[in-house]
Amino acid sequence: MDTKSLMIDTATMLFQQKGYKTVGLNEILKACNVSKGAIYHHFPNGKEELLIACLHDLKVAITTDIETIFRGHRSTKEAVQAILHKLIHNLETEDTITGYTFSSIVSEMATVSEPVRNACSALYENIQHIYSAKLVAEGFTNESASEIALMLTASIEGAMMLCLTQKSTDPLKTIAKRLPNLFV
Template structure:
């Protein structure tokens, strides 16, 4: 792994654990065993540019995972249940879902940085597009699919945050059950 990728991986974990504001540049440098000069060589625009690179890296990993799940299952309901089950297993085995959630970064930075807000909005939109496309395959109209995809994104993302704050998987389990009920209605 090259230096830039290592910095992105370590910083992503730190940002997810402590938030953008909670992680100072010196902490990133220490965790990466890096000098300021080396850091600015890779990220001349500083910590915010690093955050955007972290979000892009998360986007690639999350999208690859979600796309893979949604391609393996014939219906949106089955794919959604498989995805949520995977999140629950990750939480139960690792005690966190940090690889998937970036809501804390959005809540922290959306009003402070348009580039960060745009990077987060793009990631959410790509999630919604995957859900919406699968719903259209299931026979729903594009408008209905878009509406349900938005609700799915908000529910799942909110469920992950509730799991983290409650230190329990119950929120995602409830969301999976209710999404199944909703998806069967269509």
């Protein structure tokens, strides 16, 4: 793995685990075993630019994963259930879903930095677009599909945050049980 990718992967993990404001550049440097010059070589504007690169990588990874799941299921209902079961499984077996959630970064930084807010917004929009497109293909109107996609995104993201704070999979299990009612 090249140095830039290593810094992005490491910073993403640290930001998700500890929060953007808590993680200092020195901690990232130490975890990557690189010099301060390496950070500024790849991210001349510093930590915030690194965060935006992390959010971009999350956008690609999460979008790719969701698209793969959606292609493998005939209906939005089945695909959403598959996503929820994957998240529950990851939380139960790995005790984390950090690869999927970035709400902590949003709550910390979205009101402070317009570029970070835009990067977070783009990720949510990608997720909602995937949901919405599948719903439209199933016969939902654009408006209805867009509304349901928003509700799915908010419900899943909110449940992930509740799972992490409660150290329980119950919030995800609850929405897995209740979300299918949206597709009626």
